[in-house]
Amino acid sequence: NAGVTQTPKFQVLKTGQSMTLQCAQDMNHEYMSWYRQDPGMGLRLIHYSVGAGITDQGEVPNGYNVSRSTTEDFPLRLLSAAPSQTSVYFCASNRAGRSRDEQFFGPGTRLTVL
Amino acid sequence: TQLLEQSPQFLSIQEGENLTVYCNSSSVFSSLQWYRQEPGEGPVLLVTVVTGGEVKKLKRLTFQFGDARKDSSLHITAAQPGDTGLYLCAGVPRNTGKLIFGQGTTLQVKP
Numbered sequence: 048n049a050g051v052t053q054t055p056k057f058q059v060l061k062t063g064q065s066m067t068l069q070c071a072q073d074m075n076h077e078y079m080s081w082y083r084q085d086p087g088m089g090l091r092l093i094h095y096s097v098g099a100g101i102t103d104q105g106e107v108p109n110g111y112n113v114s115r116s117t118t119e120d121f122p123l124r125l126l127s128a129a130p131s132q133t134s135v136y137f138c139a140s141n142r143a144g145r146s147r148d149e150q151f152f153g154p155g156t157r158l159t160v161l
Numbered sequence: 162t163q164l165l166e167q168s169p170q171f172l173s174i175q176e177g178e179n180l181t182v183y184c185n186s187s188s189v190f191s192s193l194q195w196y197r198q199e200p201g202e203g204p205v206l207l208v209t210v211v212t213g214g215e216v217k218k219l220k221r222l223t224f225q226f227g228d229a230r231k232d233s234s235l236h237i238t239a240a241q242p243g244d245t246g247l248y249l250c251a252g253v254p255r256n257t258g259k260l261i262f263g264q265g266t267t268l269q270v271k272p
Binding site (some may be wrong): 080088150154 | 194211
């Protein structure tokens with residue numbers, strides 16, 4: 048099993064550009080999440096999904112869109128990138144859909160917005 | 162608003178020393194987790210504590226959940242350079258049901 052995979056690993060954008068961060072998992076997990084990690088702030092939840100076709104907002108959803116058309120994939124879209132979105136983005140999944148269950152994280156995407 | 166406060170934020174010690182990292186909140190949590198993250202990688206779960214007063218041990222690491230389920234601690238005995246990394250606590254507040262993370266403790270163990 049590859050676990051949770053994320054692409055790209057690094058990305059530089061100009062202000063106003065759009066892009067999609069890809070996330071895929073091969074563990075048949077129902078629950079998937081996107082976090083951003085900034086120095087001194089831990090991980091903050093952006094959006095999450097409890098199954099295909101179902102998404103909901105987390106703590107910091109503004110400027111991001113998600114969709115979940117399959118169990119395996121959960122892409123994160125930046126509509127119009129801003130410097131405040133410079134961060135490291137992590138995708139995670141967990142098995143049973145309970146928040147307390149172990150989160151399996153991808154390796155992260157380091158995004159810089161100029 | 163940071164519901165989970167970790168302390169200290171940075172810790173640099175010599176190999177063989179003991180240390181304790183704290184994770185505190187004014188909220189009650191259904192459970193608390195501890196993750197370890199190495200540079201360039203995602204966090205990896207170390208342990209989940211569920212019951213107030215619970216103590217779990219993982220080799221030289223001891224985790225405790227407070228009796229009131231508002232705090233937790235991670236104690237490392239005889240730290241080794243391989244323990245170097247970012248330690249994150251995470252919990253599910255009873256009133257939200259969503260997992261939140263503390264800001265993390267960066268540990269450096271020097272040989």
